[in-house]
Each structure stands twice: as C-alpha cells, then as structure tokens.
Amino acid sequence: MDKVDASIPPATPASDAGEWIAVEPSVRDNRDASPRLRNSSPGDNPPTFESARFDTIIRYQRRNSLNGNNVKLSSVPSRFLNLSNEFEFAGWGSQTHVTLSKHDHEAGSNKITTLRSETILGHFMASGIAGNAILGSVFYALPSVVAVSGVYSPISLFIATVLLFLWRPIMEELVSALPIKGAPYTYILNVSTKALALVSATLLLLDFAATSVVSAATAASYLAGEVSIPFKSFVVTILVLVLFTLISLTGIKESARLASSVLAFHVLTMVVLIIISCIHWGRVGRGQLKQNWVEGQVHPTSSLLHSVYNGVCLGMLGLTGFETTPAYSSRIKPGRFPLVLRNLHWPAILFNTLLMLLVLALLPLQTVIQGSNILSLLAERAGGPWLRIWIVVDAMIVLCGGVLTGILSACELFEQLANDRILPELFLRTLPITRSPYISVFSFIAFSLALYASAGASLPILSKMFSLTYLTTMTLFPLSLLLLKFNRGRLPRESFTSFGVVIVTLAVCATIFAGNIAVDPSTIGYFAPYFLGVLALFWATQNKIRLLRWVFWIYDQYSCLHSWRFTSGWGKRIIEVMRRLKRQPVCILVKSDEINGLVRMVLYVQKNEQTSSVKMVHFAEDEAGIPSELQANAKIIDEAFPEITIDLVIVREAFNPMTVAALAHHLTIPTSLMFMSCPGARLTYTVAEFGTRIITL
Structure with missing residues (x-):
C-alpha cells in the first residue's frame, strides 16, 4: 500500500530544517534565486525543498509505515462497523517521467x-x-x-x-x-x-x-x-x-x-x-x-x-x-x-x-x-x-x-x-x-x-x-x-x-x-x-460509488445480513465494485506549480468525479521547462488528500492536441477526462482539438 517515491533519499535528521515545510521557491543555483535570497544569509531563510527533501512529509510517512499504519488519515474512527479507514486511503502518489512511444504518437x-x-x-x-x-x-x-x-x-x-x-x-x-x-x-x-x-x-x-x-x-x-x-x-x-x-x-x-x-x-x-x-x-x-x-x-x-x-x-x-x-x-x-x-x-x-x-x-x-x-x-x-x-x-x-x-x-x-x-x-x-x-x-x-x-x-x-x-x-x-x-x-x-x-x-x-x-x-x-x-x-x-457506500452502510448495520445464505457475500462484492470504480483515473493538465491553482483543480475532481486516482500531468520538452516547485507541491497535495492518489507525470513533449491524444492512449484515459485551466488568446489551438474539459479560470 505504501507508495513513497523511492527516488527521494532518507531525510537528514536533527536540524532546524526538519521543522519546516518549505514555502519558498527552490534555488537551483544562484542565478535562479531572487535578489532577496541572494543577499541573505542561509540562517535567515527557511530551508528549500531542494535541501529539506520534503522532510516533514517523508518523516510522517516513514513513522506511519514503522507503526504498521500506512494511511494518511487521522485517528477518527470509521463510520463503518466492518470497514476500516484503510479502505478510504488511496495510496501514496508517485512521480514519473514519461516518454511517449512511436505507437502512442501514431494513435494520437x-x-x-x-x-x-x-x-x-x-x-x-x-x-x-x-x-x-x-x-x-x-x-x-x-x-x-x-x-x-x-x-x-x-x-x-x-x-x-x-x-x-x-x-x-x-x-x-x-x-x-x-x-x-x-x-x-x-x-x-x-x-x-x-x-x-x-x-x-x-x-x-x-x-x-x-x-x-x-x-x-x-x-x-x-x-x-x-x-x-x-x-x-x-x-x-x-x-x-x-x-x-x-x-x-x-x-x-x-x-x-x-x-x-x-x-x-x-x-x-x-x-x-x-x-x-x-x-x-x-x-x-x-x-x-x-x-x-x-x-x-x-x-x-x-x-x-x-x-x-x-x-x-x-x-x-x-x-x-x-x-x-x-x-x-x-x-x-x-x-x-x-x-x-x-x-x-x-x-x-x-x-x-x-x-x-x-x-x-x-x-x-x-x-x-x-x-x-x-x-x-x-x-x-x-x-x-x-x-x-x-x-x-x-x-x-x-x-x-x-x-x-x-x-x-x-x-x-x-x-x-x-x-x-x-x-x-x-x-x-x-x-x-x-x-x-x-x-x-x-x-x-x-x-x-x-x-x-x-x-x-x-x-x-x-x-x-x-x-x-x-x-x-x-x-x-x-x-x-x-x-x-x-x-x-x-x-x-x-x-x-x-x-x-x-x-x-x-x-x-x-x-x-x-x-x-x-x-x-x-x-x-x-x-x-x-x-x-x-x-x-x-x-x-454519476454517483455510483456514493450509492454503493449507502448500500454497504445499511448492509453493515444488520448482522443478520452477514449470516444469511443469499446475502453473506454481498459485503465483499460491494467493496470490490467500489474499489474498481474508484481506480478509474482522470488527468489534470497543469502548466505552473502554483499550489493554489493545483489545489483548486484537485478540489474540482473531488467534487465532480467519482475517482481516487488523479494523474497530475505537465508537458515539458526539457528539464528547464519543469516548474521548480511542482514536484514538492504535488507531494503536499498528495498528503492533503488521503482519499486521492496524486501521481505526478512529467511528459517530455510539447503541449499540443496530438501529444495530449498520444498521452490519452498511453494512459488509457479518454481526453474527455483530462482537465485543464482556461486557455488564453496565445494558445493557437481550440478546445475542440484537445477534447479536454475546462475546469478553472
């Protein structure tokens, strides 16, 4: 169940940096830093994500794993009698880089x-x-x-x-x-x-x-x-x-x-x-x-x-x-x-x-x-x-x-x-x-x-x-x-x-x-x-999972239904159907690393789609095109939404209708379930060519 990104090394212990959740932009080198950061001493600033390595989140995940508790949820008890909070936990998100194959391009x-x-x-x-x-x-x-x-x-x-x-x-x-x-x-x-x-x-x-x-x-x-x-x-x-x-x-x-x-x-x-x-x-x-x-x-x-x-x-x-x-x-x-x-x-x-x-x-x-x-x-x-x-x-x-x-x-x-x-x-x-x-x-x-x-x-x-x-x-x-x-x-x-x-x-x-x-x-x-x-x-x-939750809750309240011959296996079947439906992923196509915009997009998915799997996708032709805090903010959002797995996907391609269609083929997700922010006048393609849904301004 634990899906911690293996590419991140263990957090460094015992430093002031471990008490921070970094909020400043990551400084890759002195040229990228702002004038305020360049002219200040290291002790005056909170540690960057580059140095802290998401210390607070990783430490929390490691502690829960050692305690045998893999969920991101709090200790509030489950509303169900025979279903723990682990069912609500969608799993830790992953971070991957994707290169579209020739077959994907042909399909797109x-x-x-x-x-x-x-x-x-x-x-x-x-x-x-x-x-x-x-x-x-x-x-x-x-x-x-x-x-x-x-x-x-x-x-x-x-x-x-x-x-x-x-x-x-x-x-x-x-x-x-x-x-x-x-x-x-x-x-x-x-x-x-x-x-x-x-x-x-x-x-x-x-x-x-x-x-x-x-x-x-x-x-x-x-x-x-x-x-x-x-x-x-x-x-x-x-x-x-x-x-x-x-x-x-x-x-x-x-x-x-x-x-x-x-x-x-x-x-x-x-x-x-x-x-x-x-x-x-x-x-x-x-x-x-x-x-x-x-x-x-x-x-x-x-x-x-x-x-x-x-x-x-x-x-x-x-x-x-x-x-x-x-x-x-x-x-x-x-x-x-x-x-x-x-x-x-x-x-x-x-x-x-x-x-x-x-x-x-x-x-x-x-x-x-x-x-x-x-x-x-x-x-x-x-x-x-x-x-x-x-x-x-x-x-x-x-x-x-x-x-x-x-x-x-x-x-x-x-x-x-x-x-x-x-x-x-x-x-x-x-x-x-x-x-x-x-x-x-x-x-x-x-x-x-x-x-x-x-x-x-x-x-x-x-x-x-x-x-x-x-x-x-x-x-x-x-x-x-x-x-x-x-x-x-x-x-x-x-x-x-x-x-x-x-x-x-x-x-x-x-x-x-x-x-x-x-x-x-x-x-x-x-x-x-x-x-x-x-x-x-x-x-x-539209609300199949919500209805199934109500059905399972009613089933859960009456122990006699668990022992009857024709209803004894209903609980497992309902849970399996809910899990299968929840695993159907959607994509959000992100342009920047602004965490407020990313949170709004995830909140839209949580409110409007019955899924626990979100692929946060960013198109970048090279490393320089990847926003500096995108990886860090994806980790934070993954921590903030325990019922949703946030997988960050970096696609090494230019953003255009053909590559979006190729990615849809690669991930087996229809473009109608790929969501993006409202394009401006500088985008040379129409919404119809992408086939995606607009969900934010």
Whole structure:
C-alpha cells in the first residue's frame, strides 16, 4: 500500500530544517534565486525543498509505515462497523517521467485525423438535420396558437419568431468558444459544475425524445385525419419510430443527406402553397379576412394584449428544433454555423407568419379553431384536392424528418455522457461500416417508446410536456453564455454578445415559461415527473460509488445480513465494485506549480468525479521547462488528500492536441477526462482539438 517515491533519499535528521515545510521557491543555483535570497544569509531563510527533501512529509510517512499504519488519515474512527479507514486511503502518489512511444504518437495522430474528418457538414446539409423539426412545426404549432390567440395569431407568431434574433448571437458565441459535441450539456460542463450539467443533460434528453415522439404522433394524427386507416394512430407512431431507427443506423452523413432532401421537398411544398393561396386570395378578395377580424375581436385592450401574449408563448413551439442545432456543431465545417441559423430562421419567420395570415384570409374562423389539419384545409380551398394530397404527403414526410433530428441529436449527447463516465462505455460502440452508434440509437428509441407509453399514447399530454421542456432547454443557452463570460472569460472566440442581450433573453425565457403555465397549469404537472425521473437516473449513474457506500452502510448495520445464505457475500462484492470504480483515473493538465491553482483543480475532481486516482500531468520538452516547485507541491497535495492518489507525470513533449491524444492512449484515459485551466488568446489551438474539459479560470 505504501507508495513513497523511492527516488527521494532518507531525510537528514536533527536540524532546524526538519521543522519546516518549505514555502519558498527552490534555488537551483544562484542565478535562479531572487535578489532577496541572494543577499541573505542561509540562517535567515527557511530551508528549500531542494535541501529539506520534503522532510516533514517523508518523516510522517516513514513513522506511519514503522507503526504498521500506512494511511494518511487521522485517528477518527470509521463510520463503518466492518470497514476500516484503510479502505478510504488511496495510496501514496508517485512521480514519473514519461516518454511517449512511436505507437502512442501514431494513435494520437489517428485520433486527430479522425476528429477532423468528422467535420463533414456544410451549412445546407447541416440545416437539413434541424430544419425538418423547425419548419415542420407549422403542422402542430399553428392550431395551438390560433386556439388561444384567434385572429391575432399572425401577430403572435411574428413576434415569437422574431424573438429568436436574441438567441442567434448567443448560440454563435457559444459555438465559437466551444465547438464540441453534446451542447448545451457540454457548455455547462465546461463553465460550471457537473451537477448542473446533469440537469441540462436531463432537459436535452427529454427535449430530443419529445421532438421525435411528438413529430411521429403528429404525423400519425395528420394521416388519421385525412384517410381511414385500419388500425389506431398509435400503431402508425410506433412504425414511424421504428422506420427512422433503421434509417439512422446508416450513419450521420447519409442521414443528413436524407434530412436535407426532405427539407428541400418541404420548402418547395410550402412555397407552392403560399403562391397558390395568395393567387386565390387575390381572386376572392378580403371579405373572409374582414369577417374573421370582426368575429374575433376582443375588448378591452388588456384582453387583446393577453391574447397576443398567450399566442407568443405557444408560438415559440413553432421554433422547436433550434435547440438541437448546437448539439452537432462539431460536425459542421468551421465558420458555417451562423449560416445554418440564418438558413433556418428566415424561413421560420416567413412560413409561420404568412401561412397563419393566409389561413385566416381564406377559411372561416370557427373552421380554423375546430380543425387540426388546417394547412390541408387551406390547400383544398386554394388549389383543390390535388394540393391537399400533396400537403398531407409533405406533412407525413417532414414530420418524420423531425424524428431523425431527435435521434441524431440524442446520439451526440449519449456519446458525450459515455465519455464522461455517466453512461457505460457500450454507448460508444459503433457499427463497422456506417460508424453509427447503434446502442445509443436503440436506447433512445426504447426511451422514446417508454415515454409515449407512459403518457397513454396521448399527443396532447406529450405536447404539454414538450412545451416546457423546449423552453427550459432554450434557457440553457443564455445561462451557459452568462457562466462562460464570468467563469471562462479568457476563452478565445470569434463572436461576442453583449451582456444586455443575455439578460434580456433570460427575462424573455422566464416570461414565456410563466405564460405557458398560465395558459394550462397542468403542463407543469406533466413536465415535473419526467424531469425528476430522468434526473434521478443520471444522478444515480454519476454517483455510483456514493450509492454503493449507502448500500454497504445499511448492509453493515444488520448482522443478520452477514449470516444469511443469499446475502453473506454481498459485503465483499460491494467493496470490490467500489474499489474498481474508484481506480478509474482522470488527468489534470497543469502548466505552473502554483499550489493554489493545483489545489483548486484537485478540489474540482473531488467534487465532480467519482475517482481516487488523479494523474497530475505537465508537458515539458526539457528539464528547464519543469516548474521548480511542482514536484514538492504535488507531494503536499498528495498528503492533503488521503482519499486521492496524486501521481505526478512529467511528459517530455510539447503541449499540443496530438501529444495530449498520444498521452490519452498511453494512459488509457479518454481526453474527455483530462482537465485543464482556461486557455488564453496565445494558445493557437481550440478546445475542440484537445477534447479536454475546462475546469478553472
């Protein structure tokens, strides 16, 4: 158990130096010493680490070893009856120098090459993935808005879609600073704590599942409203989910091409519908619009504003899909993400506002309020049965494309959660040819089906839950940027958003969230159980060791469990599992020997990661590049954290993405579990190239 560094000779006895824990910089020669140290006599200064050789720590370790006590802990008794404090002791840290092999370099180079090859999506193809969810939402957003806003629906939808201008610069800055997978979960993870990141992961998973299920269920409902089918609509919903599960297994590039084709067909359909409806409106005149306006007037002005406000709150659902775009930003070619947002935003404004106006101009208000397939009714009124059939076909196709959006976005999230040891590593397995993460795909579809079944296959219930899930997910973006500006202000990025825009966006989120609850208070009742259930699941997978401690403590309190036939061996098995989980190491990449910074990084690991093994890594091409007190301070920190083994690793290489990836291969630790301080403008590489997590300013 004793892991004292054998390279350090025994401490010299009986001198004043033995009573010191040195705090002054080590003086390697007179040229390195400060003027104050050069001009003072040796007796005026505390001994340096070079002369003391960590005397206090080494003497303490030796004394405990002679007494048969190898732990760093105090004499406070263990909380367990049958488990001593020795279990808490992680072992003494070691100090090693590492030279990366040719095989390590090849592995690192291959990883960087693979990472760059994954950046394959141009702005049109990338627009197709989220575009089907965003532009396809007209089929379910318009009926919801007109039900609460009436003739003021075009105004409400215009305001709702224009509000997205607040989010665009926020998303652009976040992607510019952190072009990584799994956003906004990864944003929160890099700018705040892992606990808050789990909340964002919960919201994202619910949002992606709701996007897929609501899109599939709406397609089934739309079909059932147009034709007679021999089975219930929930069967169609399940068939759609299964079909797009198979499609998503073809890989992200092929899926993106399919999504882009579907989006192009939908845009063409909406343009044809708008043109034919405008021509028909010009023929019949404004009579129907005037009649609807008179019939739908509300008084006084406060009631009018209330109707518009309610319409804005529900109209935000017409923008569902925007929150999924940053989730795959790492796949988008550099500099194209703002174009993706532009490609999606302007059509959303045009289609939502103009189609709602045409519906009120050509259809009676009561027909609009009572009907669910209002766009197919508009198509038949303006162009005849042939156009209605076209709209129904388009609705089925584009809504099914929304299913694909949810699946692909969820796969990116699952990959990141698996890299962070929240989900098992099997979620990283891919098919040999298409490289599709089949475990993630099947797991997500299973979760979506469970969500659909638990709601009783009810589209209204899922839509209510979806409304709050979407809004809280959109709140994560301004919150992430606010934390980024405060906690990671040094992080380089090309785009900057003013502080006022961030605050206004947060205020808009709170206002619209409250408005959705006011329109239908039952939405919070449907949202809360799903949210708390998934959050509890993620918390349990993240805190496996803590849960096992509680289980062992309960087992330890009842002696009868130790003697029963089926439970007698539980204690040993629980302890073995805890030890195995604790031994999974993480890395902290350190630049200097400042002990306050090193302690903050270790405290972050202690709070956010379930591990007892920390590799403190410093890259230095030669001996002169090693900070003078790094070795000493690593010893002190190793002494200060008995439940964590601090191993100092000096890597004889330059610090760059390839050597970090090579080290990850050498230590068999994924780069997502390598932590570093926030880089400044002088670093020529991006965070995405390293694949590491930022944990301090």
